[in-house]
Amino acid sequence: MSVRIVLGAQFGDEAKGKIADFMSASARYVVRSAGGPNTGHTIVLPEGPVVLHQLACGVLRHGVTGISGPGMVIQPFKLEEELQGLEKRGLLRGEVVLSDRAHVILPLHEIEDVWEDELRGRHRPAASLGTTRSGIGPAYADRAGRFGIRLAELSRPAVLRERLELLYATKTHLTGLPPIDEVLGRLVEVGGRLAAYIRPTEQLLWDAVARGESVLLEGAQSALLDLDFGTYPYVTSSHPTSAGALLGSGIPPTELDDVVGVAKAYSTRVGAGPFPTEDTGERGEFLRRVGGERGATTGRPRRCGWLDLVLLRYAARLNGFTSLAITKVDVLGGLERIPVCVRYQMPDGSTVHDALPTSADDLGRAEPVYEQLPGWPEFHERLKERIRREGATALPSDLRRYLDFIEQETGVAVEYVGYGAHRDETVWLGPPSARPRPASMTAWSG
Ligand code: GDP
Ligand code: IMO
Ligand code: MG
Numbered sequence: 001m002s003v004r005i006v007l008g009a010q011f012g013d014e015a016k017g018k019i020a021d022f023m024s025a026s027a028r029y030v031v032r033s034a035g036g037p038n039t040g041h042t043i044v045l046p047e048g049p050v051v052l053h054q055l056a057c058g059v060l061r062h063g064v065t066g067i068s069g070p071g072m073v074i075q076p077f078k079l080e081e082e083l084q085g086l087e088k089r090g091l092l093r094g095e096v097v098l099s100d101r102a103h104v105i106l107p108l109h110e111i112e113d114v115w116e117d118e119l120r121g122r123h124r125p126a127a128s129l130g131t132t133r134s135g136i137g138p139a140y141a142d143r144a145g146r147f148g149i150r151l152a153e154l155s156r157p158a159v160l161r162e163r164l165e166l167l168y169a170t171k172t173h174l175t176g177l178p179p180i181d182e183v184l185g186r187l188v189e190v191g192g193r194l195a196a197y198i199r200p201t202e203q204l205l206w207d208a209v210a211r212g213e214s215v216l217l218e219g220a221q222s223a224l225l226d227l228d229f230g231t232y233p234y235v236t237s238s239h240p241t242s243a244g245a246l247l248g249s250g251i252p253p254t255e256l257d258d259v260v261g262v263a264k265a266y267s268t269r270v271g272a273g274p275f276p277t278e279d280t281g282e283r284g285e286f287l288r289r290v291g292g293e294r295g296a297t298t299g300r301p302r303r304c305g306w307l308d309l310v311l312l313r314y315a316a317r318l319n320g321f322t323s324l325a326i327t328k329v330d331v332l333g334g335l336e337r338i339p340v341c342v343r344y345q346m347p348d349g350s351t352v353h354d355a356l357p358t359s360a361d362d363l364g365r366a367e368p369v370y371e372q373l374p375g376w377p378e379f380h381e382r383l384k385e386r387i388r389r390e391g392a393t394a395l396p397s398d399l400r401r402y403l404d405f406i407e408q409e410t411g412v413a414v415e416y417v418g419y420g421a422h423r424d425e426t427v428w429l430g431p432p433s434a435r436p437r438p439a440s441m442t443a444w445s446g
Pocket of ligand 2: 008011012013014038039040041129130131132133134135136137219220221222225234235236237270271272296
């Protein structure tokens with residue numbers, strides 16, 4: 001009986017979807033509270049892989065309600081396709097609910113997203129963000145500008161026309177927009193087909209919390225892509241933090257029980273922006289190949305590098321992590337030594353331990369200082385089988401030391417470990433408070 005948040009602690013794609021799916025086994029409601037079709041959450045079910053974009057992973061489980069919440073920006077045509085895709089495969093098992101307060105991404109937002117990122121690139125090539133081109137920034141900008149359209153309006157053609165006309169009047173810089181009448185017609189149609197799912201979700205959730213039912217808030221994007229606290233301007237346009245998850249769902253902070261931060265055992269980033277521990281050499285290529293590091297939404301190759309404890313400590317402080325999920329540990333299996341960044345050396349001689357330099361340029365000049373930790377054996381099927389049977393005690397001892405090191409350095413207990421892409425390849429280490437803090441390991445390096 002709890003309200004829990006699971007969110008990304010790095011630059012996205014930490015396997016939040018898989019951990020949220022694991023946690024959703026004990027939830028009654030799973031809520032997406034930010035983002036939209038820029039999200040790609042992969043869950044590998046026995047029936048095959050599923051990539052969720054605008055639906056919460058709760059829709060994959062019987063008896064669970066998956067809510068696409070008020071803080072989201074929703075592209076209704078893509079959402080309908082996502083629903084149909086799941087239905088066709090027989091995987092739509094939970095209930096689907098869409099918040100009537102969620103904003104609508106229109107074709108003009110997608111056009112504007114491309115226009116804006118090309119504008120940035122023309123201004124200065126490195127200024128282009130490499131967005132997912134799904135209209136996120138422009139849709140959130142119109143929401144903040146009070147020009148947006150919400151799902152609630154799809155069932156009111158007269159209001160919708162007025163809102164569309166006003167919105168179009170703000171877009172005189174764009175060419176090639178579809179005519180208002182055509183957009184209106186398509187929106188009313190899709191609104192009709194989605195009407196049965198659209199509801200005021202905050203009331204549903206307040207009632208659920210009052211009844212003591214378990215609610216899981218499934219973060220999308222990640223802390224370091226937060227509009228204010230990420231690597232601005234190389235960020236998304238929402239707040240993928242714990243505070244943002246509450247705001248984007250309407251659940252008050254006083255109801256929150258815990259916040260699980262998800263981090264890969266290494267790091268990746270897709271799109272532009274500073275990435276201090278990026279490895280552009282052969283070892284980065286190894287991570288990309290073995291980790292299958294390609295964007296789940298855009299198919300772009302992800303930039304790869306090493307675990308960055310400066311950023312993880314920062315994310316822990318920013319979000320109040322009560323525990324961590326460390327994923328993809330199998331990808332590092334077989335490496336003799338694993339570099340982990342413990343602090344930054346800055347050009348002015350200062351060191352950074354748990355802060356994010358405000359300027360992206362400064363972060364780009366940070367020199368990561370690494371400790372080399374001993375690696376663990378490859379994750380063969382036999383080892384995975386043992387972990388499935390025996391649980392966390394079967395994890396290789398050097399991996400346990402790696403996890404202990406993360407706990408020691410961040411002050412946050414590791415609660416979950418992901419050791420493969422399949423739904424059942426996550427192991428729970430027990431409640432965070434039940435395990436003693438490891439002794440200091442500062443003298444330990446490889
Ligand atoms: P999300 O956006 O945070 O949900 O993550 P993505 O789905 O974009 O990317 C994670 C990728 O890693 C997906 O291809 C997953 O199937 C895969 N994956 C998840 N957990 C693990 C794991 O523990 N080991 C391995 N090898 N792959 C994993
Ligand atoms: P999930 O939920 C990784 C990145 C984009 C780009 C920047 C802005 O799957 O972890 P946007 O389209 O949001 O305006 O793009 O943010 N980005 C993500 N990177 N995972 C995501 O989602 C992302 N969502 C946005 O690549 O750099
Ligand atoms: Mg993803």
